[in-house]
Amino acid sequence: MAGLQTVALSVVAGRGARAEDEARSGWSHLLEHMVFKGAGGRSAREVVEVIEAEGGNINAATGYERTSFQVRALAGGLDLGSSVLSDLVQRPTMDAGDLNREKQVVGQEIAEAADAPDDLVFELAQTAAFDGQPLGRPILGTPQSIGTTTPQTLGAWRSHLYSPKTLVVSAAGAVDEDDLLRLAERDFGHTADDGVAPPLLGPAAFTGGQRAVAKPLEQANLVLLLPAVSVADEAYFALRLLAEILGGGMASRLFQEARENRGLAYAIDAYSETYADVGVLGVFAGCAAKDAVELAKVAAGEIAGMLKPAPEAELARAKAQLKGAMFMGREGALARAEQAAGQVLLFGRTLEPAEIAAQVDAVTPADLVRLTERILAPKKAAVAILGPKASLKAAPAFEQALFG
Template sequence: MPPAVHTLANGVRVVCDPIPGLQTVALSVVAGRGARWEDAARSGWSHLLEHMVFKGAGGRSARDIVEVIEAQGGNINAATGYERTSFQVRALKGGLDLGSAVIADLVQRPAMDGGDLAREKQVVGQEIAEAADAPDDLVFELAQAAAFEGQPLGRPILGTPASIGTSTAETLGAWRAALYAPQTLVVSAAGAVDEDDLLRLAERDFGQVRGDSLEPPERAQFAGGMRPVAKTLEQATLVLLLPAVGVRDRDYFALRLLAEILGGGMASRLFQEAREVRGLAYAIDAYSETYADTGVLGVFAGCAAKDAEELAKVAAGEIAGMLTPVAEAELSRAKAQLKGSMFMGRESALARAEQAAGQVLLFGATLDPEAVAAEIDAVTPADLVRLTGRILASRKAAVAVLGPKAALKAAPAFEKALFG
């Protein structure tokens, strides 16, 4: 049975997932808010805040925070996304007490020193510059900006030097209280963990969390558009996005399978046609990115500039080809891959803790893996045809092309090949 979800008096939820035989424990404290809750003026603040809490919290210095965890054989990390912020500790059996206390300090009692903030703005500014210099990062940002222009999902999680530059220790502290409010927090542990111990620690460390409310973000609207950018590079990189469905949609698993069939591995349609048959690309794959209310179907590829236009047409043809029912053997292979990925991921304690927290934030409960597998198995060829029709009905695409000028024709070529 899936692990039970407990709710503290202040709204913090707690999930315990013991895994027999493990000598380690994973703790994830996840806030169900992230960059999607930012307006343009505060773009990047959630990510900057995640950096800042590690500069000192609960009387520990930045060095103390990592040393005290590492001294017990563990490690600590954090990540900011569009819809959540996660703090993670991996530790040896018995390390849950310290891990919980340290994360509680990060979430509730960061020092927020003005001098540290000034230095960290410089560090994040370097991170922004590094992303701009990396073609594989920049092309995804360009595509995301085209897909959701003028919306939080269309802005980079890192923000801009200008937007993070306006923050102060006081304003960032107020943002922390809203972002990490108790009703958004899930304390999730997996591995060598006892449920009674976890509930005791959660009450001790998170039972007094207070915070402000934030208005939920508006429903995202896929805008679409072209972002061809000429740059002196050896190779062209392409990201092709189409509007898809969110994680709560009935077609969520159909979307995952659609992406798997198109470009999920070496047996996929795009890999076989674009690389093996035509030799147009060394790297090409398809993927789905889903949020609470929307999602995208994407294709990423790297190729010679002279082949970019043809590659875009091939990708369009393979996507349109999904309007024809797939063979049962091809669908069965995709289902096996998706289920294999899910069950293999559950062999990691940290992945299980993170997954459980995400499910609680989205659905209010954890999901039974066997029930999820059954939903995957229930998808039919007709479901994939219907979903493909939904995706193409908008006649919108977001296309980013980065590389030599000759490659830029790929952007309009993809749209024309797909929609006429």
Template sequence: MSAPSRRADPIAPTQTPKVHTLSNGVRVVCDPIPGLQTVALSVVAGQGARAEDAVRSGWSHLLEHMVFKGAGGRSAREIVEAIEAQGGNINAATGYERTSFQVRALAGGLDLGCAVIADLVQRPTMDEADLAKEKQVVGQEIAEAADAPDDLVFELAQTAAFEGQPLGRPILGTPQSIGTTTPTTLSAWRASLYGPKTLVVSAAGAVDEDELLRLAERDFGHGADDGAALAAPEPAIFTGGQRPVAKKLEQANLVLLLPAVGVKDDGYFALRLLAEILGGGMASRLFQEAREKRGLAYAIDAYSETYADTGVLGVFAGCAAGDAAELARVAAGEIMGMLQPVGEAELSRAKAQLKGAMFMGREGALARAEQAAGQVLLFGRTLDPAEVAAEVDAVTPGDLVTLTERILAHRRAAMAVLGPKTALKAAPAFEAALFG
């Protein structure tokens, strides 16, 4: 990300949290929020499903499940009871590029939360009988996702966008790939995935920096990397393609993806604004043209999904099957329309909406802790909100045109259509409207 060119006046600069590094490489971030009576702790590993090959597909997600079955001498029930007895809750999530363990607790709950997450990450039990049961649970989760049209259509589009690559495989894996795991192989995967140099311990809310550093040193400061080092992921290649699936549904579901830029690219904030103008709200171009003017869809929006080195610009819509092809052509037309400079009022509104979404989203303690950890993993530091606002405000109409040209220059799209057979014409209609 480039240096900000000017500061957004409404966003006052704040004291940026310091990043501390323990002797074994674990990084620690403390973000006190005055007036809060609760604390959020997020321990984030900078590895996830993107680190997997085809054989290990889904192992990171299965591992995240398994550590909760027992760790550090506590059973699965004792883990959650210990946290809940102090008024807190515990959760975890696996993504393509990171895995996160989170505790929300009342002020004073940081000690226990830190100890419990350290046990999950470093000392899980890995019982064979528990693993067999958890494979069944994840298998049900995979089946549930396949039965949900609005989940399946996104998975189909992701597969088309990055076919044959980690980003193109579902985070959940397949019953076959997770079925090969054993306690031994999953333990080895844990050692590689959650090594100290990949970890960030981040806390926000009612937290004292000295206390957090003491607890982080106590619970995370003594382990060393004891697993095989994971190779850096190969650069992602947007392959594109069509994934039409005929299914008896009441309406068609469409996901249309184009190759875009990653978080570290200078065009990142232009991408966010491009998606906002296209389909970020009720005043957006797609909503007004496709729904309000033409009545082609009840739900339609545009979004960006970004990773360290790549990203996508996406459109999602639900519509009547007979309207799907026309809706796809309308979406293509609105994207092509971004080759012309936007007006100052439209760009100003998009900037206000984007900053509002970003800053409202970070007003919760857990969101703050997670965001800080993600920034440290990507940039090695945390970003001041005023700096982020300045980056947004610096985007010009010309930047949006340039980014749109970059996106369309690839002449590739990934299209997933799920619904009645009539709707499947939407994918070739979108591609033809964009590229001829």
């Protein structure tokens, strides 16, 4: 990326919490924490200090389908960053004392999420959408499931999760391709392959259901999910545009109807979440408990309204907004490195911006209608309501308004 004085390096494993069975729930996230406790002969403090001493920073994230380790550094920091990330992924210390302490830390993270309504309501919705499946379990796991780990069992899980068969090394910014290839060969080219295949991702199925939890809050929190398409489906960009039209910004249908016309909510938006073989269309809103049922009905009405062709001007605005968001995101070095790694894991190659733009522009109003029909055909929804008791009736009201 010409003109940048910094570089971003991502080492991404194409596995995450979705690879876990129920007994190992949360192990992938705990493992991501544990590798920072010491690796390659460096202590936990030294792992961080050696990067920060050169003006950089280091971080990591665990998702359902991948785990990412990231270094941002000044130009010339790629060599050190690659060395440190290689140690984290391949040579963590796994000390028993550190593990016991980190279990306590993650236990507090789990408790913090339970105390945050806008975290908990999404967790409830995810559980309802994919009940009894890895996608329906929280990425953090439970105190019970992470409590069973030992350095040995977590080390064995690391060899599965961060298998060389799943790793992508990606860099963007002030980086030379030859340098990256040389460092990848030096730090990852001789990774031991013990022949153990990484965990397979079993097929996911949207089950649907309701999770209504009474809690003495000032607001009712609503998450409404419907089954959608996967990231690899030909209707992927239609899904992104459908969510944009419904609730992608201040000109969106949900914002205009629920907030501007009726004053039901301060914040309301729609979004899509896609995985390798399944996806969801979601709506999130916060409102007064007395308005929850009406808001749920409004959301159902706007979704059903997508069964009619969207006006060309509205679709054109959604396309412009979607391309703007995607291409603005690419202007950050770390975002571009992460995006490229994700594309390689999913498609085996990177996608050029012109190719993405062409696919967005090719979506027609008829495509959106067909996708809406697909989304509504199963007559399934996952609805999570968290708030005062008076708001809980919004869950059945949404399904009744949408499916009759």
